[in-house]
Amino acid sequence: MKNLLPTFCLLFTCSFLSAQTTDSRIYDIIEAVSADRLEKDIQKLVSFGTRHTLSDTVSQSRGIGAARRWIKSEFSKISKDCQGCLEVSYLRNLVKGDPDTRIKTDVEIVSVMAVQRGTKYPNRYVIMSGDIDSRVSDPLNSTDDSPGANDNATGMAGAIEAARVLSKYTFESSIIYAGLAGEEQGLFGGKYMAEVAKEKGWEIIGVLNNDMIGNIEGVNGVIDNRSFRIFSEPTPVTEDEQTRRRRRFYGGEVDGISRQLARYIHRTTMTYMPEMNPNMIYRLDRFGRGGHHRPFNDQGFAGIRIMETNENYTRQHQDLRQENGIKYGDVIEGVNFDYCAKLTAVNAINLASLAWAPDTPKNVEIAGAVQPSTSLRWEMKDHANLAGYKIYWRETTAPQWQSSKFVGKVNEYLLEGIVIDNYLFGVAAVGKDGHESVVVFPSGVYRRE
Numbered sequence: 386m387k388n389l390l391p392t393f394c395l396l397f398t399c400s401f402l403s404a405q406t407t408d409s410r411i412y413d414i415i416e417a418v419s420a421d422r423l424e425k426d427i428q429k430l431v432s433f434g435t436r437h438t439l440s441d442t443v444s445q446s447r448g449i450g451a452a453r454r455w456i457k458s459e460f461s462k463i464s465k466d467c468q469g470c471l472e473v474s475y476l477r478n479l480v481k482g483d484p485d486t487r488i489k490t491d492v493e494i495v496s497v498m499a500v501q502r503g504t505k506y507p508n509r510y511v512i513m514s515g516d517i518d519s520r521v522s523d524p525l526n527s528t529d530d531s532p533g534a535n536d537n538a539t540g541m542a543g544a545i546e547a548a549r550v551l552s553k554y555t556f557e558s559s560i561i562y563a564g565l566a567g568e569e570q571g572l573f574g575g576k577y578m579a580e581v582a583k584e585k586g587w588e589i590i591g592v593l594n595n596d597m598i599g600n601i602e603g604v605n606g607v608i609d610n611r612s613f614r615i616f617s618e619p620t621p622v623t624e625d626e627q628t629r630r631r632r633r634f635y636g637g638e639v640d641g642i643s644r645q646l647a648r649y650i651h652r653t654t655m656t657y658m659p660e661m662n663p664n665m666i667y668r669l670d671r672f673g674r675g676g677h678h679r680p681f682n683d684q685g686f687a688g689i690r691i692m693e694t695n696e697n698y699t700r701q702h703q704d705l706r707q708e709n710g711i712k713y714g715d716v717i718e719g720v721n722f723d724y725c726a727k728l729t730a731v732n733a734i735n736l737a738s739l740a741w742a743p744d745t746p747k748n749v750e751i752a753g754a755v756q757p758s759t760s761l762r763w764e765m766k767d768h769a770n771l772a773g774y775k776i777y778w779r780e781t782t783a784p785q786w787q788s789s790k791f792v793g794k795v796n797e798y799l800l801e802g803i804v805i806d807n808y809l810f811g812v813a814a815v816g817k818d819g820h821e822s823v824v825v826f827p828s829g830v831y832r833r834e
Contacts, residue, residue: 406819408741410554411657411734417550418733420726426542427599427725429455431532431717436519438570439492439527449566453495453517456564459545460499467552471562472500478577480567487524487570494567496574499548503559503740505768509588511739512561513547513732514575514677515540515595516568519715522704524569529704534717536701537568540595543729550733556740557770558590565677568596569702575677579684590739591646591823592688594678598728599720603695610724612662613731616676616690617647618669623685628828635751636781636809639667640826642687643678645811648785649823650689650735657734661727664694665784671696687823691728742822743771743814751827753805760833762797763812763825772817776800777824778808786824791815799833 430436433455434447441448457473464471476498482490496517503509519533520526532538541564548562567573575594582589601610620632620641632638644667651663670676670690678688697719705714746763753759761776773793777786778800792798811824 407656408819411737414550414733414737415658415730417553418546418726418730420722422549423539423542423546423725423729424722426459426545427534427538427720427722428717430538430541431534435527435529435531436517436533437527437531438488438494438518438567438573439525449518453497453564453566456497456517456541456545460497460548460562463545463548463552464499470501470552471548472502474498476574476578476581478573480573488573489525494573494577496566496578497564498578499562501548501552501556501560501562503557504555505557506588506744507559508586509558509590509744510561510582511558511590511736512563512592513544513595513736514563514565514592515542515544516677517541517564517566517574518569520569520702522702524702532705532714532716534715534720535599536597536715537595539597539599539720539725543595543598543725543732546726546729547733547736551737554737556737558740558742560736560740568677572675572677572680575680576683579680579686582681582686583684589681589686591649592678592681592686593650593732593735594676594688594690595692595728595732596676596690597692597696597701599722599725600693600697600700601695601721601724602697602719604697604699605695607695609695610721610727611660612664612694613728614664614666614690614692614694615647615650616666616668616670616678616692617643618682619644619667621685622683635827635830637826640809640811642823643682643689645823645826646687647689649739650691650731651785653735653738654731658727658731661731663731691732693724693728738820739823741816741818742820743768743816745822745825746774746812746814747825748829749812749825749827750829750831751805751810752831752833754830756833757804758799758801759803759805759808759810760797760799761810761812761827762831765794765796767794770816770818772815774798775813775815775821777811777813778803780807781809786811
């Protein structure tokens, strides 16, 4: 029977290769995320009174300066516990004042970055970010109390907690845990980090921006601790006119790199945390609004936003007050720490899966026009962790990949009887531990001989 197994797999695609393979370490990561630690960190961030970008930078107990120094110290403690596995630093840039913006005078924007360097691919990064700063109703009010408990102490605490948990492991690719500043004033921290990444040639797998991951009571009256949203843009804004024109004939309107990252997070969450319901939102961000993944998208990098499903606008960007029986303000009483832990775990398992996975296939091309079958080819990189490649396909109206086939260590494969006109296709690399890269949509067409 053993000798027949390879033939059987070739003909029918063995279930253990075609199905999502699980890794017990991922379940350990989920269990390790602590709601109690998150609560403690959120309380600490709130205790700084205000974290407004233009607030006090000298005080040891109040303002953005004290907050960022504490964040850096927490990352440094984590690094000490893992024998220096994190490279902790500030990322500084000067933003010139402009009377027509939310930065009226020159100000130094200071973000905090902790890099867990990959063992094999140190220049390949997956990034989790939260925002340091907070605000009240007037975006220029830098003195009044602005707790910013949910927006965005939750995302910042999540990045710190993910670093605590994942620092116990080693990864082939690098992970960055970032606290980005200046978000409320114009996404300045993310803009500068994305510019640095572009200038230094970072190979970014994806950016997981966390902005408000602790509220379960929506202003619409819905209470929900089992779902969350993943926002992603459909295609890169940096693509050229030739690519846009080709898409008109070949498809791929919702298959850009950020949308593939969103699908990856959706699938990983459904595999390891089936109690959660990830909702892929086909939009860059909330209607007319923005977040710190956008600057990375603007530079051509894959980036998405993870956040709660039901927002409470009475708690966002509000002066602390009570009117007509309604309490306004982003106070800590509005944060559900168990829910925050769930979304932190969502981040942690996707960071780990992506950092353990092989590199994505490059130069994926497709063929099959006016033919009964579809074929794909790509560049194969044969490294130690690579088990092979998996082809995915779905109906053109389906949001998630529906079918897949593990095809082994090859650089071209023919899908017999699957007509190219009726489906969309992609290819992922699969590691020996079962972790997969993000699916890559074909970027070119070739003629099959």
